[in-house]
Amino acid sequence: MIIGNLGELMSPVKRRDFVRRLLVGGTVVLSPAIFVGCDDDGPTGPGDGAGLSFDVRTDAGIFRIVDLLELLEGFYYTEVVASPNFTSFFSPEEQELFVDLRDAEIVHREFVREALGPMRVPDVTMDSINMTRLNELLSTRENVIKTARNFEHTGVSGLNGASKFLQDRRNLQVTRNFATVEGRHAAALLDIPLSRGGSVSSTDFAGSNVVDGTGRDVKVEADEPRGIFDRVAAIGLLESGTLATPPVSNPPTPSQGSPTPSFPPPIF
């Protein structure tokens, strides 16, 4: 079975085929590498093999980080919902939550990719996905919920930390328009128990690990230690080497703003 790009993987027939093959231990043949290193902010396509990097001096550079996260989230949640375990892992109410989550992240992904045009991040292909890790993250209810929480936590943190660096009012507006939706996700995911039928504290949706003593939500900088990219790496879906070292080629300029202390302190 050959998969060219994520778009193909999204088509139901191919996707079912793909999942089935994974389940029966079939071999997935990967197409020639598409998602190889890409020059900084350059057009999609084969690059110099140095890995993806991000120029945060522009709104487009910040949107490309969003693009990367949304690509991974859209891919992962599509896998979650398509998994044969989906209906046994989750109650009907929780299934609704995850379908909504998948749909919203796919809309975010395609929106930001439409906005970026040729500046978008190359498609995620199976070359860049760690299959062993993917299967692990799909293997239990607990792993799925924890992974989703990690993604949404990273999303809210990253958007709250990066908003101050945006330079166009329209881009700031649209970023906030989806940032609070990520906050809604994050709260809902903290409001379901890790074990099916288990219990969850009625204050976990906004507990002291995600809201500080002044009533402010999580935030993180893109390129600080244990920042956005370290968190993406910790989730482990991306093959190592996919991102450049360091992933941020240029930090924000002084006129864009300065980094601020992050909350919470490192979680990984």
Add this chain to the structure above:
Amino acid sequence: MESQQQTILDAVDPEIMDRVVTRREAIRKGLSVSSVAAAGLAMGSVPVTLAALSREAFAQQMPGDILGVLQFAFTLENLENEFYKAVLGTSAVPAQNVAFEQVRGQIPVAARESIELIQRHEQQHVDFLRAAIQSNGGSAPNFTANDFDFTGGNGAGDGPFLAATTDLDVLLLTSQAFEDTGVRAYKGQIPLLLNNSGNANADMVLEDACRIETVEGRHASRIRRIRRQRNPEITALRYSGYILGGGLEAAGIGSLSLPTEAVAALTAIYTGEEDTVQTTWNGTQELRIDTANLPNTDVIGDTARKRAAAQIAFDAPLTREQVLAIVDPFIVG
């Protein structure tokens, strides 16, 4: 610009009596002040004057004014905080605690714990914003529950949301409406805080507003989930905590029978949430992208499903004027 800012500071200065004298002078000189404010001044009613003048000052503010944004948010957070304190029976105004006695007994433990946490956050927001206002050279009034009418009756105490004091489902709906209004209000103000001048203080205020905004989103999500668990048939309330659709549909009132004014208020609170077009600037041109019609989204389903997905995927801003119109009935005077 300078005179605008001065007006704002005057309106919310805690040294209210001095300022009221100034206001009175202003009114005598025929400057524009609403009849409500004028009546309050004539009666010497400080709370009425404060609320009415604050509203007018806010409505006059210029975009980009950091202090104005902070003070606007401060008033909304006080409204929420005083509402939840009254609900929980911890208001400093005994009459407000009494007003919510009946519904208080209906709140299940889990919901009460969530509301207690939400109230603590609103108090933290009040305290944080007060400090931010002061550090930006402004002053912040001490609001009490006497400044607000949670029934939406402008102080009459029998407004269209009176049932929130006796019916748990209306209470939770009102809470959801306040939280979603908060999310949308911050969303309308945050872009006004944008600056590209390396002003670290302005950046900090912008980031703080963002971080408070997503907390309001968490609150709204939790309240929506509580309501859906109580009313599984109201599918406009998503287990994901999202807002689906716009206008009255997005409020998810189900079979609740509400006064016309409450229906109109809820419709206003959610107006525009159904929009699917998002605007962005790619460095060269402005793009208006219809997120209900994007490529690579077939896994979502048919056209109707894609439209719903586009609606839940983005919250939408409210302007300061829209928010003021929404909260006006909840302010005494």
